[in-house]
Amino acid sequence: MKAEDGITILKIGGSVITDKSADDGAAKHDEIERIATEISGFDGRLIIVHGAGSFGHPQAKRYALTEKFDAKGAIITHNSVKNLNRFVINSLNKAGVNAVPVHPLGNTVCENGRIVQMFIEGIRIMLENGFVPVLHGDVVMDTVLGISILSGDQIVPYLAMQLGAERIGIGSAKDGVLDNDGKTVEAITSSNFRDIEKYIGASENTDVTGGMLGKVDELLKLCETSSITSYIFNAAKNGNVSKFLNGDDIGTAITNTGT
Ligand code: IP8
Numbered sequence: 001m002k003a004e005d006g007i008t009i010l011k012i013g014g015s016v017i018t019d020k021s022a023d024d025g026a027a028k029h030d031e032i033e034r035i036a037t038e039i040s041g042f043d044g045r046l047i048i049v050h051g052a053g054s055f056g057h058p059q060a061k062r063y064a065l066t067e068k069f070d071a072k073g074a075i076i077t078h079n080s081v082k083n084l085n086r087f088v089i090n091s092l093n094k095a096g097v098n099a100v101p102v103h104p105l106g107n108t109v110c111e112n113g114r115i116v117q118m119f120i121e122g123i124r125i126m127l128e129n130g131f132v133p134v135l136h137g138d139v140v141m142d143t144v145l146g147i148s149i150l151s152g153d154q155i156v157p158y159l160a161m162q163l164g165a166e167r168i169g170i171g172s173a174k175d176g177v178l179d180n181d182g183k184t185v186e187a188i189t190s191s192n193f194r195d196i197e198k199y200i201g202a203s204e205n206t207d208v209t210g211g212m213l214g215k216v217d218e219l220l221k222l223c224e225t226s227s228i229t230s231y232i233f234n235a236a237k238n239g240n241v242s243k244f245l246n247g248d249d250i251g252t253a254i255t256n257t258g259t
Pocket of ligand 1: 014050051052053055056057060077081136137138139149150151152153208209
């Protein structure tokens with residue numbers, strides 16, 4: 001790894017590494033291990049953010065955390081997603097990646113659900129020293145609501161802006177954003193978003209943070225303020241995480257080029 005290498009941010013969706021239809025944490029350990037092995041082949045500066053899947057969404061829903069403050073529910077939800085993070089960290093370390101956990105609960109403040117502050121100096125130093133920080137969707141403190149649910153989908157563009165990331169990949173369980181015929185949409189820009197928006201289905205499982213539409217929305221906002229193109233691709237397909245990390249443009253590009 002060279003210090004001048006650009007930063008890559010990879011999100012691994014909760015639907016890829018957990019059984020999202022379960023009503024309590026059910027991890028797909030084989031998938032976590034496969035993805036960890038694919039990541040171990042990468043030699044650049046990398047940040048991983050993973051979703052919560054059944055380790056966060058059902059718990060947040062059970063305690064209605066997007067509607068009201070509930071301290072006990074917040075702790076239960078955080079502890080659950082922290083367990084998933086431990087599985088991810090362990091598999092990455094086993095595969096030879098120097099992965100370290102960064103729990104947003106401890107370093108992030110939101111206002112009405114939007115990040116207003118994140119202590120990222122630690123992440124910067126981790127990257128300089130060859131560590132791979134692994135963040136995740138989490139419960140965080142909120143200046144207005146007390147606590148809010150912060151999606152990994154919001155963390156990714158925030159970090160990309162703050163750290164000037166070069167490449168962003170969102171590994172979901174679908175072949176990118178699909179059109180009405182189930183075909184992958186090649187590129188989404190702010191010009192064609194309104195047409196494509198109607199195809200973007202809601203998540204089949206419990207998702208308190210907006211599913212695919214939430215992802216596209218966050219990445220389009222990033223495009224408006226930067227020239228960073230993001231790729232939404234299928235991380236459940238063997239080899240796709242490696243392909244993305246090796247520089248292939250796969251899945252759907254969310255971009256502002258050509259607008
Ligand atoms: O799965 C959600 O994060 P996401 C976080 O990245 C919780 O949207 C705790 C439900």
